[in-house]
């Protein structure tokens with residue numbers, strides 16, 4: 001078994017991005033700028049957004065976090081997005097999900113200009129992705145592609161099983177793994193909470209991508225010997241330690257690692273690759289914005 005090391009791969013990508021950004025700045029161009037909006041005080045969301053800011057600064061980008069009270073109205077949030085859409089110094093923006101119930105997340109993601117949509121959630125970007133046109137891709141699936149590419153994992157003709165059908169991970173991941181490109185060209189099966197006899201699918205997966213949100217639901221006995229296992233889960237579980245929680249993936253790592261050929265750890269796997277995908281998107285958005293042509297895609 002070999003670990004798919006999100007720390008190593010994301011650091012390698014960040015080094016490349018840092019060098020590229022330094023070269024633009026030395027040519028007199030401004031830095032790329034990412035703005036993240038967070039509503040309320042969800043602990044996990046605060047951690048993710050702080051990490052996005054820290055990492056974007058580490059590669060030489062400008063980065064702002066806009067923190068809003070849960071009481072903000074949908075209209076106020078849409079007005080703020082319109083302002084950032086019109087701000088020529090902003091290359092990319094994202095609104096951290098989940099949002100409070102009184103705010104329609106679809107309305108919010110649809111309000112972000114597609115070319116500033118570094119989460120790749122806007123229907124324009126979804127449509128381009130489905131058509132196989134280069135575009136801003138959802139950050140987690142994009143990060144997983146970057147991980148597969150880094151380790152040269154063969155994907156052509158493989159059976160890829162995706163567990164989960166969310167707009168953020170499961171749906172786009174299924175589309176990307178079946179596209180006619182590398183990584184891709186898989187035969188894809190998408191499973192979800194209503195799938196019957198889940199094991200019969202997972203046991204036939206050469207590449208198993210688990211994004212169910214159910215901690216440790218995939219155990220070693222569900223994994224085909226030699227499979228590549230990608231664990232997208234990040235659930236905080238109460239624990240009697242200093243932080244008060246531990247992070248669990250959707251895969252039971254200890255049993256699955258005995259069967260898999262490659263496996264992502266949690267933490268230290270896909271979570272860090274999501275940030276790498278976001279930074280790649282932000283640099284791509286910046287390059288389009290300031291007129292640097294050769295975009296940087298998988």
Ligand code: GUN
Pocket residue numbers: 094095096097098119139140168274
């Ligand atoms: N919440 C969980 N994952 C994500 C993500 O990739 N982007 C945003 N904006 N919110 C999230």
